[in-house]
Amino acid sequence: MKIAVCIKQVVTREWQLRVNEPKTWIRDQDASFELNEPDAYALEEALRQKEKHGGEVVVVSAGPARATQVLREALARGADRAIHVESDTLAAADALVIADALACAIREEKFDLVLTGLQSDDQGFGQVGVVLAEKLGMPSASIIMEVQASESGLRVKRELEAGWFQWISLPLPALLTIQSGINQLRYATLKGIMAAKKKEIRKVTASGSAAPAQKILRVYFPEKGKKTQMIPGSATEAAKALVQKLRDEARVIA
Amino acid sequence: MDRETLEVDVLIVGGGPAGMSAALRLAQLQKAQGGEPLAIAVLEKAREAGAHMLSGAMLDPSALRELIPDFKEKGAPVASEVHHEHVYFLTKNSKVPFPITPPPLQNHGNYVISLNRFVKWMSGLVEAEGIDLFAGFPASEVLYDGDRVVGVRTRDQGIDKHGAKKSTFEAGVEIRAKVTILCDGVRGNLTKAVVRRLALDEGRQPQLYAIGLKELWEVPKDRIKAGTVVHTLGYPLKREEFGGGFLYAMPDGVVSVGFVTGLDYRDPMFDPHLTFQHFKQHPAIAAILQGGQMVRYGAKALPEGGWHTIPRVYADGLLIAGDAGGFVNSMRLKGIHLAMRTGMLAAETAYEAIRARDTSAARLWKYEERIDASEVRRELYPVRNVHQSFGYGLVPGLMYSGLSLVTGGWWLKDPMPAHAGFDRMAEIAEYYGEHKLDVDAPVRPVKVDRQLTFDKLTNVHHSGTRHTEDQPSHLIVYDTNICSTRCRVEYGNPCTRFCPANVYEMVDAGDGTKRLQINASNCVHCKTCDIMDPYQVIDWVPPEGGGGPQYDGM
Numbered sequence: 001m002k003i004a005v006c007i008k009q010v011v012t013r014e015w016q017l018r019v020n021e022p023k024t025w026i027r028d029q030d031a032s033f034e035l036n037e038p039d040a041y042a043l044e045e046a047l048r049q050k051e052k053h054g055g056e057v058v059v060v061s062a063g064p065a066r067a068t069q070v071l072r073e074a075l076a077r078g079a080d081r082a083i084h085v086e087s088d089t090l091a092a093a094d095a096l097v098i099a100d101a102l103a104c105a106i107r108e109e110k111f112d113l114v115l116t117g118l119q120s121d122d123q124g125f126g127q128v129g130v131v132l133a134e135k136l137g138m139p140s141a142s143i144i145m146e147v148q149a150s151e152s153g154l155r156v157k158r159e160l161e162a163g164w165f166q167w168i169s170l171p172l173p174a175l176l177t178i179q180s181g182i183n184q185l186r187y188a189t190l191k192g193i194m195a196a197k198k199k200e201i202r203k204v205t206a207s208g209s210a211a212p213a214q215k216i217l218r219v220y221f222p223e224k225g226k227k228t229q230m231i232p233g234s235a236t237e238a239a240k241a242l243v244q245k246l247r248d249e250a251r252v253i254a
Numbered sequence: 255m256d257r258e259t260l261e262v263d264v265l266i267v268g269g270g271p272a273g274m275s276a277a278l279r280l281a282q283l284q285k286a287q288g289g290e291p292l293a294i295a296v297l298e299k300a301r302e303a304g305a306h307m308l309s310g311a312m313l314d315p316s317a318l319r320e321l322i323p324d325f326k327e328k329g330a331p332v333a334s335e336v337h338h339e340h341v342y343f344l345t346k347n348s349k350v351p352f353p354i355t356p357p358p359l360q361n362h363g364n365y366v367i368s369l370n371r372f373v374k375w376m377s378g379l380v381e382a383e384g385i386d387l388f389a390g391f392p393a394s395e396v397l398y399d400g401d402r403v404v405g406v407r408t409r410d411q412g413i414d415k416h417g418a419k420k421s422t423f424e425a426g427v428e429i430r431a432k433v434t435i436l437c438d439g440v441r442g443n444l445t446k447a448v449v450r451r452l453a454l455d456e457g458r459q460p461q462l463y464a465i466g467l468k469e470l471w472e473v474p475k476d477r478i479k480a481g482t483v484v485h486t487l488g489y490p491l492k493r494e495e496f497g498g499g500f501l502y503a504m505p506d507g508v509v510s511v512g513f514v515t516g517l518d519y520r521d522p523m524f525d526p527h528l529t530f531q532h533f534k535q536h537p538a539i540a541a542i543l544q545g546g547q548m549v550r551y552g553a554k555a556l557p558e559g560g561w562h563t564i565p566r567v568y569a570d571g572l573l574i575a576g577d578a579g580g581f582v583n584s585m586r587l588k589g590i591h592l593a594m595r596t597g598m599l600a601a602e603t604a605y606e607a608i609r610a611r612d613t614s615a616a617r618l619w620k621y622e623e624r625i626d627a628s629e630v631r632r633e634l635y636p637v638r639n640v641h642q643s644f645g646y647g648l649v650p651g652l653m654y655s656g657l658s659l660v661t662g663g664w665w666l667k668d669p670m671p672a673h674a675g676f677d678r679m680a681e682i683a684e685y686y687g688e689h690k691l692d693v694d695a696p697v698r699p700v701k702v703d704r705q706l707t708f709d710k711l712t713n714v715h716h717s718g719t720r721h722t723e724d725q726p727s728h729l730i731v732y733d734t735n736i737c738s739t740r741c742r743v744e745y746g747n748p749c750t751r752f753c754p755a756n757v758y759e760m761v762d763a764g765d766g767t768k769r770l771q772i773n774a775s776n777c778v779h780c781k782t783c784d785i786m787d788p789y790q791v792i793d794w795v796p797p798e799g800g801g802g803p804q805y806d807g808m
Contacts, residue, residue, distance in 0.1 A: 012718070012804060013720075014718030014719070014720055014804045015718070015804075015806065016549045016550065016716060016718075018472075018549070030368075030371070030806050030807040031806060032301075032302060032305065032718075032804055032806050034301075184420070184421055184422045185422065186422055186424070187411040187412060187422060187424040187799070188390060189258075189424060189427075190258075190260055190386075190388055190391065190408070190427050190429075191258065191260075193386070193388055194386060197386075
């Protein structure tokens, strides 16, 4: 099975977020970056499928030059080769633009299975995977917790709300967006890191033509506010009004 | 257990300034002299190069100039050259400038840097040379053949908190090398073990350490000029305590502020973190930080004992460089250039020895010879008794330090007698007399405002520290009974104070007594507990690879 895994480089969770000057994105100089967590699970799932069914695992990332860090890491964990859609603007682009760029980079390769993480730890759209499936003309399923592949196609377990799951079947080729926790991540090994040096990272320029459908107007921290209201009236009246406010406005009691 | 093995010529353990310099020097020698290429590997416990680097940091560029003459063209992150310097003696509410900047603290020509960025930059050069840099792989054990060091074993990964193997278990790898260069930093776990096993500290004085706490701040851009350097003595330390504060200004309003205290204090209730808070509240410092934002926090021990405390730094198949060997000038408050220099000298020695097919101690002894002929000795020997002299108090220490500039460090009794730092800590009853002391409450509390002053947990959050939760504690306390019984009475559990990351807590045991709780995930790898615990029952061992702080920009 020929599998593509789309991965993203994001700022580490430990980075002290600060907003940039036009207030449209975070300031990421000096930040350290890592592989987006759900994508790490998608990669692991691809490696496991390859171990079962054979084939090839290709990792693809769209982002600036620094994104080679996560591609190299993926190669060290066992991916066979990498494609880097290099662009300074894609890291913070909208889902349509990113999916279009990825689609252009991998369409020709005719993958049997494309995996993405469910969502990214930075923008968290949860859309790139499904839009990419549309662009590639493949069926897709999201929030996947188990993958059973056979010659006839896939049987996958989707996570629903409130502890419910759903099993569905779909033909190949297909795209799945993988939920964190679907498997246990393997550790990088010294041999893997050394082997990764010899693997190919093919750089391609972003050739997508989709116009941005969204624009970030402002990035800001949740505004913390403290409001004090004096409730007038006798103790009984005030208590009544207080209960009503707690129930209807603050919604802290039922 | 079947373990994979990896054979290399030179193994460098620790990717700090010493290790990176050693790797680069080896690559240079290789290029200049040709021949069969050497296999070189660098092991680093942090998730990425530089992540565990913490220093003031002031860089004396002497070694850098020699190692990478075109460092500016190569984009070395050394943006701010020192322009203005001040040394103050602080009293509670005011500052008294020193009439002249003492020569060891003159920093013209030096740079204020972020060691994190600097080492990240060096790691790029190392990788460009094709050297294998393995980040996220702590070494847990030294491998021996008799008394010969033949390499190290990396830590097993994927062990749960009860010590059982998880499904993802990955056995550590044995890396065998003709020469192993240990650059595992201050109180390095491997250096500690190998010094003990091979008695490399025989005839040397016990190492004296200090703990440094540091915050990175962003203040309004016009507040302080980049390249301004402030050092302080005095408040909030007592006269019997060794240490001082620093504040270094970088471009764009980035300020590095920190406090260093000798880990040889007597007062068992001393708390380095609270002392740092008192320091920031001093009007001279608060005025600079006011209205700014703290963006990063960290802490690290530093070896300050100097020349007489440096162990024998070579053995069969082994060289030790950088902080691991104790190469720090405590008078100039600098060690990065000495780490780089000893890394380079170790590389030169290793290279020659391998080419000569003799990596025995008799051959590697050349490393010591090189050190003796270099700036390392020229710099460290004259100040060999400085920290020791402060063992007699601030005033005698300052007098001796001044004198040593003239006499070249001569003293009636040389080496000046010194004890291990933990040995100097007094018992509560001895220090505080009969007076009943609540050891769970600070003697000099600080009102935490979360603007200028912080509690330890808030600070730890800003260190970016992360560890896999499901793993055995990497802080091994061999006898936890002592905590609730003897230590509580004798020293009042000083680990709860000297740990700058709230790793050690005494919690109610439910039967009216207290028991030790170890919050290992908070650990910022400063090594203070391993050093300062009065009973010497704490052992710091490396946690799972990649765990620890994330010192971006520090």
